[in-house]
Amino acid sequence: MKCPYCSAPDTKVLDSRNLEEGSQIRRRRKCEACQKRFTTFETIELSMPQVIKRDGRREPYIKDKIKRGIEKACEKRPIPAAQKERILSNIEKAILDISDKEIQSIEIGNLVMMYLRHLDPVAYIRFAAVYRKFQDVDEFVNELKHDETKQFKINATQNKDDTSEY
Numbered sequence: 001m002k003c004p005y006c007s008a009p010d011t012k013v014l015d016s017r018n019l020e021e022g023s024q025i026r027r028r029r030k031c032e033a034c035q036k037r038f039t040t041f042e043t044i045e046l047s048m049p050q051v052i053k054r055d056g057r058r059e060p061y062i063k064d065k066i067k068r069g070i071e072k073a074c075e076k077r078p079i080p081a082a083q084k085e086r087i088l089s090n091i092e093k094a095i096l097d098i099s100d101k102e103i104q105s106i107e108i109g110n111l112v113m114m115y116l117r118h119l120d121p122v123a124y125i126r127f128a129a130v131y132r133k134f135q136d137v138d139e140f141v142n143e144l145k146h147d148e149t150k151q152f153k154i155n156a157t158q159n160k161d162d163t164s165e166y
């Protein structure tokens, strides 16, 4: 890897470490020319399927949309970032188990609901309340942008007694 300081082509790896249960590798490198040190991260890039929208349009899978959906559902809940990362990666694995070519957006939403249900009841209810209406993760995120979270607190309270049925 090229040195970010002097652009010398040769850098030496001093140390490699597995992060995130082996899905990421961190390497400390040293430039042979200027002796400066820097860090690189290697992550696995999965090739995700195309997403089929409800109207039949295809669009590329965008990890960030799912991530925003999870973030929004978990807002102000005592859920560690690492746990949200983990369910995101589990959702992606589950998507790939269904298909690496094409997947219905509704199937992705169902997976998000399933994982949120195990994570946190309020996050699950927030997501499910809107998702059931729109059947689309993007629209869930948009809806939350427009409405205040107040509304979802009300929904969460109203539905509290129903959680057992899920």
Ligand SMILES: [Zn+2]
Residues within 6 Å of the ligand: 003, 004, 005, 006, 007, 008, 031, 032, 033, 034, 035, 036
């Ligand atoms: Zn250098």
